[in-house]
Amino acid sequence: MLHSKMHGRRKFVKKERLCSKKLIQELFSKGSSFFLYPYKVIYLPVDNAEEQLPHQVLVSVSKRKFKHAVDRNLVKRRIKEAYRLNKHIISPKLDQNVSFLIAFIYVSPKLLPYNEIEPKLKSAMSRLLDTGL
Known part of the structure; x- marks a missing residue:
């Protein structure tokens, strides 16, 4: 188990979750997207010169593809964990005055294991x- 200062920074805190209905609506109406199986990724760069906001992430899993909430929640937990462990990929390299609103939409009809979800999220x-x- 890792017991370092880096370990403390690997949290997925409330500020990093995209919860605002206004921002979600803006993301889906103005955002750009790309498809990288099993995700559709929608993103919108946001200028945050006045305050240092982290990237905000939304994870969505279709109720139509996964009828049972336990399955949807399992996929969401796997995606959030993969993001939490790999968010350093996008954080330090970006301009400090811009942060992203990001939606990871899981489109696969199959319940993929974590060892397939994580590398795909890294490449996304x-x-x-x-x-x-």
């Missing part, structure tokens, strides 16, 4: 870096 975040700048 790398692609976000390439397209978002």
Whole structure:
């Protein structure tokens, strides 16, 4: 188990969750997107010169594809954990005055294991870096 200063920074706190209905609506109406199986990623760069906001993330899993809430919640937990452990990929390399609103929409009809979800999320975040700048 890691017991370092880095371990304390690997949290997925409330400020990093996209909860505001206004911002979610703005993300879906004005945001750009790309598809990288099993995700559709929608992102919107936001200028935050007046306050240092972290990137805000939304995770969505279709009720139509996963009828049972336990399955939807399991997929969301796996995606959030993969993001929490790998958010450093997008954090230090971006301009400090811009943060992203990001939606990870899980589109696979299958319940994928964590060892398949994490590498795909890493490559989606790398692609976000390439397209978002």
